[in-house]
Amino acid sequence: MDTPEHNQAGQQAGAAAEAGACARAAAAPDASPRSVTTGGNITIADKPDSETQAHIDWFAFSVTPPAGETPRWLIRTLIQFLPILNITPTGKGWNGYKERHTIEGLGGGNIGLLAFGGDSQRGSVHVELNAQGCALVQDWSALQAWGELHQATITRIDLAHDDQTGETVSVDQGLQWKDEGLFIVNGRPAKARLIDDLGSGDGRTFYVGQRANGKMLRIYEKGKQLGDPSSPWVRVEVELRNKNRLIPWDTLMRPGVYLAGAYPCLAYLSSIQEKIKTIGKAVKISIEVAVGNLRQTGGKMVNLMMEIHSGDAFAVIDELKRDGFPNRFKSYAAQLPDMIARGEL
Numbered sequence: 077m078d079t080p081e082h083n084q085a086g087q088q089a090g091a092a093a094e095a096g097a098c099a100r101a102a103a104a105p106d107a108s109p110r111s112v113t114t115g116g117n118i119t120i121a122d123k124p125d126s127e128t129q130a131h132i133d134w135f136a137f138s139v140t141p142p143a144g145e146t147p148r149w150l151i152r153t154l155i156q157f158l159p160i161l162n163i164t165p166t167g168k169g170w171n172g173y174k175e176r177h178t179i180e181g182l183g184g185g186n187i188g189l190l191a192f193g194g195d196s197q198r199g200s201v202h203v204e205l206n207a208q209g210c211a212l213v214q215d216w217s218a219l220q221a222w223g224e225l226h227q228a229t230i231t232r233i234d235l236a237h238d239d240q241t242g243e244t245v246s247v248d249q250g251l252q253w254k255d256e257g258l259f260i261v262n263g264r265p266a267k268a269r270l271i272d273d274l275g276s277g278d279g280r281t282f283y284v285g286q287r288a289n290g291k292m293l294r295i296y297e298k299g300k301q302l303g304d305p306s307s308p309w310v311r312v313e314v315e316l317r318n319k320n321r322l323i324p325w326d327t328l329m330r331p332g333v334y335l336a337g338a339y340p341c342l343a344y345l346s347s348i349q350e351k352i353k354t355i356g357k358a359v360k361i362s363i364e365v366a367v368g369n370l371r372q373t374g375g376k377m378v379n380l381m382m383e384i385h386s387g388d389a390f391a392v393i394d395e396l397k398r399d400g401f402p403n404r405f406k407s408y409a410a411q412l413p414d415m416i417a418r419g420e421l
Contacts, residue, residue: 129332132216133313134234136204139226147192150201154179154190157219158205158212163190172196179205181212183401202231216328223325230323234315235335237342238298242308244344250282250295250312258341259284259293266293277305284339290319293339303365314338366402 141149154160159182170176174193181187187209191202205213213219223230239245251270253259259266271281279300284293292315299307314335316323327334336342378392385391 130235130237130335132210132213132233132328132331133207133236134205134232134315135210135213135230135328136202136232137223137228137230138200138202139223139228140198140200142226147190147201150203151190153222154203157214157222158187158209159214160187169194170202173202179203179209181208187212204232220325220328223328228325229318230325230327232315232317233323233327233331234313235327235331235338236311236313237332237335239310239312240308242297242310245295245312246310247280247282247295247297250284253339253341254284256341259339261339273300287315287317288319290317290321291315291338302362312342314342 139150141147151163158179160179161182161184162180164178164180166176166178168176170189170191172194173191175191177190178186179188179190185208186206188203188205191204192200222228237245247270254268257265259268266285268282268284271283273280277300279297281294281296285291294311294313294315296311296313297307297309298311299309312335316327316334316338336344378396381392381395382389385395
């Protein structure tokens with residue numbers, strides 16, 4: 077994508093990246109890697125939609141630029157897959173890297189980070205994409221091909237399945253699965269814990285496993301987390317890290333297969349995920365919550381201004397409105413026009 081905005085972003089970020097780049101060297105492989113598999117005796121090959129039962133909600137990888145290249149090389153690559161507005165230095169390091177830069181989407185929102193520099197990292201460059209960044213990836217298959225070609229290492233991937241109605245998965249169902257031993261893998265039960273909202277409506281979260289071990293499951297009440305205490309929307313999500321395991325690039329194209337195989341209880345997955353609908357649902361709930369807050373804090377003032385302007389709503393709006401979007405919606409700015417045009421908001 078060679079738009080002026082993208083070229084400017086690449087030049088600005090590339091100049092900053094060049095200043096902090098260090099010598100490149102091949103990263104040492106893990107002493108005893110093992111591949112992420114779809115799990116023991118679980119058969120999911122006969123489910124034709126299993127590849128699309130999940131979406132990617134977080135993605136991170138590290139790569140060593142080719143000889144003679146600097147981090148600018150990776151920035152040029154990212155622009156091929158993401159609608160990036162800018163890559164901004166933070167003046168801080170990150171997890172052993174000397175420099176950390178914030179990746180901003182076209183709407184100005186934070187969609188991830190770029191890190192590089194530091195002798196301990198041996199010339200590698202690291203990228204993290206958050207949920208908003210993952211939603212903006214334009215071609216996962218092309219990204220997979222690029223990652224395999226350059227022997228990049230996936231360091232984290234979150235695979236998520238949404239149940240908008242809460243009929244097939246719930247926090248209570250997760251607790252039952254635990255009691256039935258359906259989180260036991262290789263003969264070992266995983267540690268579990270429950271974060272209970274005690275009826276407040278903020279939403280509960282059930283955890284299985286530990287992040288430090290490289291595999292953790294979350295079942296949580298997503299709609300309530302976004303601010304709708306009556307929402308039945310539940311998300312089941314598995315976070316995988318490269319702790320003594322190799323995460324294959326195939327996960328980008330078949331997230332449902334790997335999510336279904338993470339634990340015996342997840343083999344049931346069958347409904348097709350449609351990421352754009354998930355995004356639309358999240359934005360809609362956020363708008364409803366924001367409007368409710370605005371009504372509480374400014375509703376009476378709007379009523380007074382309507383009196384002052386003799387009921388002319390357009391005059392009130394012209395006096396109150398400002399350019400841009402609220403910060404919570406900046407990451408979705410590229411998708412909002414299409415959602416509005418389709419009548420989804």
